[in-house]
Amino acid sequence: MVLKAFFPTCCASADSGLLVGRWVPEQSSAVVLAVVHFPFIPIQVKELLAQVHQAGHVGLAVLGTWCHRRQGAEERLGPFLEGLGAIFSHEPWLQLCRERTSGLWSCKATCQQGPARVKDQVMLVFYDQRQVLLSQLHPPAALPDRQAGDAAASAEGLAAVFDTVARSEALFRSDRFDEGPVRLSHWQSEGVEASILAELAKRASGPVCRLLACLLSLISAASACRVFKLRPLSFIWSKLAVCGQLGHRLEQLELVFSTQKAEKPAQLMRKANVLVSVLLDVALGLALLSWLHGKDRIGQLAEALVPVADHVAEALRHLLQWLMGAPAGLKMNRALDQVLGRFFLYHLHLWISYVHLLSPFIEHILWHVGLSACLGLTVALSTLSDIIALLTFHIYCFYVYGARLYCLKICGLSSLWRLFRGKKWNVLRQRVDSCSYDLDQLFIGTLLFTVLLFLLPTTALYYLVFTLLRLLVVAMQGLIHLLVDLVNSLPLYSLGLRLCRPYRLAGTLPSSQPA
Amino acid sequence: MEDEQSFSDICGGRLALQRRYYSPSCREFCLSCPRLSLRSLTAVTCTVWLAAYGLFTLCENSMILSAAIFITLLGLLGYLHFVKIDQETLLIIDSLGIQMTSSYASGKESTTFIEMGKVKDVVINEAIYMKVIYYLCILLKDPVEPHGISQVVPVFQSAKPRLDCLIEVYRSCQEILAHQKAASASP
Numbered sequence: 001m002v003l004k005a006f007f008p009t010c011c012a013s014a015d016s017g018l019l020v021g022r023w024v025p026e027q028s029s030a031v032v033l034a035v036v037h038f039p040f041i042p043i044q045v046k047e048l049l050a051q052v053h054q055a056g057h058v059g060l061a062v063l064g065t066w067c068h069r070r071q072g073a074e075e076r077l078g079p080f081l082e083g084l085g086a087i088f089s090h091e092p093w094l095q096l097c098r099e100r101t102s103g104l105w106s107c108k109a110t111c112q113q114g115p116a117r118v119k120d121q122v123m124l125v126f127y128d129q130r131q132v133l134l135s136q137l138h139p140p141a142a143l144p145d146r147q148a149g150d151a152a153a154s155a156e157g158l159a160a161v162f163d164t165v166a167r168s169e170a171l172f173r174s175d176r177f178d179e180g181p182v183r184l185s186h187w188q189s190e191g192v193e194a195s196i197l198a199e200l201a202k203r204a205s206g207p208v209c210r211l212l213a214c215l216l217s218l219i220s221a222a223s224a225c226r227v228f229k230l231r232p233l234s235f236i237w238s239k240l241a242v243c244g245q246l247g248h249r250l251e252q253l254e255l256v257f258s259t260q261k262a263e264k265p266a267q268l269m270r271k272a273n274v275l276v277s278v279l280l281d282v283a284l285g286l287a288l289l290s291w292l293h294g295k296d297r298i299g300q301l302a303e304a305l306v307p308v309a310d311h312v313a314e315a316l317r318h319l320l321q322w323l324m325g326a327p328a329g330l331k332m333n334r335a336l337d338q339v340l341g342r343f344f345l346y347h348l349h350l351w352i353s354y355v356h357l358l359s360p361f362i363e364h365i366l367w368h369v370g371l372s373a374c375l376g377l378t379v380a381l382s383t384l385s386d387i388i389a390l391l392t393f394h395i396y397c398f399y400v401y402g403a404r405l406y407c408l409k410i411c412g413l414s415s416l417w418r419l420f421r422g423k424k425w426n427v428l429r430q431r432v433d434s435c436s437y438d439l440d441q442l443f444i445g446t447l448l449f450t451v452l453l454f455l456l457p458t459t460a461l462y463y464l465v466f467t468l469l470r471l472l473v474v475a476m477q478g479l480i481h482l483l484v485d486l487v488n489s490l491p492l493y494s495l496g497l498r499l500c501r502p503y504r505l506a507g508t509l510p511s512s513q514p515a
Numbered sequence: 516m517e518d519e520q521s522f523s524d525i526c527g528g529r530l531a532l533q534r535r536y537y538s539p540s541c542r543e544f545c546l547s548c549p550r551l552s553l554r555s556l557t558a559v560t561c562t563v564w565l566a567a568y569g570l571f572t573l574c575e576n577s578m579i580l581s582a583a584i585f586i587t588l589l590g591l592l593g594y595l596h597f598v599k600i601d602q603e604t605l606l607i608i609d610s611l612g613i614q615m616t617s618s619y620a621s622g623k624e625s626t627t628f629i630e631m632g633k634v635k636d637v638v639i640n641e642a643i644y645m646k647v648i649y650y651l652c653i654l655l656k657d658p659v660e661p662h663g664i665s666q667v668v669p670v671f672q673s674a675k676p677r678l679d680c681l682i683e684v685y686r687s688c689q690e691i692l693a694h695q696k697a698a699s700a701s702p
Contacts (some may be wrong), residue, residue, distance in 0.1 A: 002698070121538075121540065123608070123611065125611070
């Protein structure tokens with residue numbers, strides 16, 4: 001394979017020195033991480049490499065020499081650099097050289113053993129150290145309890161090359177203002193990049209996380225106590241959407257503020273996504289709250305609510321009158337029609353009286369419920385969905401009655417149809433068997449069958465109408481739930497990172513034009 | 516070493532193939548697609564504006580005309596930035612990989628890089644699309660099955676050159692791949 005040397009772009013203008021990095025034999029590539037400048041003591045260079053090896057579990061070595069000189073000058077540097085090859089022996093030994101004025105490069109690789117003394121082709125690939133280091137999609141670091149050598153088994157191909165850079169962070173911590181024994185050149189040698197806000201946030205995050213984790217554990221312990229497991233409360237709890245949403249948010253917050261550090265970049269992204277989504281949610285909720293509580297909007301809403309309920313009841317009454325007459329030209333059975341119609345009308349009347357009874361308290365209830373918007377827009381939307389469910393409870397009841405009647409009718413019809421044909425449902429064997437009925441059984445069965453059959457259109461129509469109404473309400477609730485799920489699960493942090501800092505989400509990096 | 520030749524694509528438009536031989540193990544092929552023609556641009560703009568004017572005479576609302584202008588401008592910008600590809604480049608470097616770059620008319624460049632370890636072969640495939648057309652594609656190795664193919668990546672998808680151009684590119688790629696296979700076979 002052609003020998004590849006990965007050289008950082010920041011070292012192209014550095015002074016002469018030694019090349020320090022890692023040799024990946026499977027790829028036949030040498031990854032240069034930094035340049036060590038003269039003067040240095042070989043023992044200290046070896047100590048530094050051993051330190052980095054311990055910190056990052058990546059085996060570094062001195063790969064060769066780097067020479068950045070003026071044209072024609074300093075010929076005596078040549079044999080000196082060759083002599084260094086004897087002190088730091090490495091197979092193969094790289095010799096990179098650059099002319100200061102003309103900018104011409106020359107690369108040479110020599111092997112002590114092996115058939116070829118001098119390798120004929122060396123491919124030089126420039127890479128941007130900062131972008132490779134900041135990219136977050138490298139394969140995860142190998143576990144420290146593996147063998148102490150190069151744990152390259154986890155990364156394959158070119159990813160191994162970039163993984164080396166990512167794991168050698170300890171090498172990049174010293175800059176040229178440090179008074180260390182060895183002088184290095186790398187992407188941070190002009191000064192370590194850091195931001196005051198980020199550092200402060202890192203220091204503060206430890207105690208803040210601990211405090212919030214304590215609080216959240218208290219809340220979840222309180223909600224898990226025995227009182228809430230009793231029958232009626234637990235049933236109501238499971239039916240209300242607000243409680244579901246609050247529970248979900250509690251879980252997410254526990255994940256974010258847990259005191260465990262995220263091991264993989266994917267987990268870090270998930271935590272960041274959840275945090276950003278919670279913050280956005282609370283911000284939108286507070287905006288909604290300020291909008292609601294300004295200009296007496298709650299009063300207007302409460303005043304508008306009762307007439308709307310009346311209007312809906314009026315519309316339902318018209319619908320029932322229409323069903324009791326001759327709906328869509330179909331001829332209903334008069335007696336059954338009147339019975340069902342009057343039953344539903346009475347139910348409606350009860351419901352409207354109940355709503356009118358509540359009307360003085362609606363404004364207070366709305367005001368207090370509106371305060372829940374400060375917990376987040378999703379909570380406010382879930383509350384809205386629950387209010388819709390409560391206000392259209394009569395439609396739900398109508399649907400249940402209609403469905404039950406229709407179900408009973410269909411069961412009866414199917415059983416009597418079997419009797420009509422002389423068959424019976426065998427419960428033991430779970431199949432239809434033939435059966436010989438008596439004459440009077442057959443007579444009454446046939447009679448009932450015809451009665452039920454002729455009453456079928458009426459019941460079916462009521463069932464159809466109330467099912468459609470119920471579907472309408474469910475569709476409205478479904479839309480609100482969809483919105484809530486969208487706010488919950490949109491990965492805003494990853495999207496923002498993709499728009500603003502795309503190199504942090506890169507898996508492999510493209511190379512520029514070859515020189 | 517640079518070389519330029521003129522070919523045609525499957526619809527009859529003119530393509531220019533630029534070949535650069537940097538070294539025996541590194542080659543680049545650059546296909547330039549025909550530019551956006553003034554005729555088609557004028558035709559689309561006139562159609563949109565005539566339709567907007569027709570709507571305006573029906574509705575008497577001048578917002579329609581401003582909206583038509585905005586739509587035309589935004590549509591043109593979007594087309595230049597997301598759809599119209601000016602140049603497609605294939606860079607093949609022995610023992611490193613294959614890189615495909617598409618540069619759009621607005622200057623945006625989108626790059627795909629495939630490692631040499633994943634490349635099984637580069638072949639010319641036939642496809643039947645109202646007539647028989649040929650396209651160059653890269654076959655990727657299947658990590659599970661040693662003789663299988665996990666993916667077929669077509670190259671020069673918007674330039675769509677004809678067979679003569681593809682044969683030139685194919686020959687050069689095969690030279691490099693043969694060299695790569697010989698190097699990986701010997702220890």
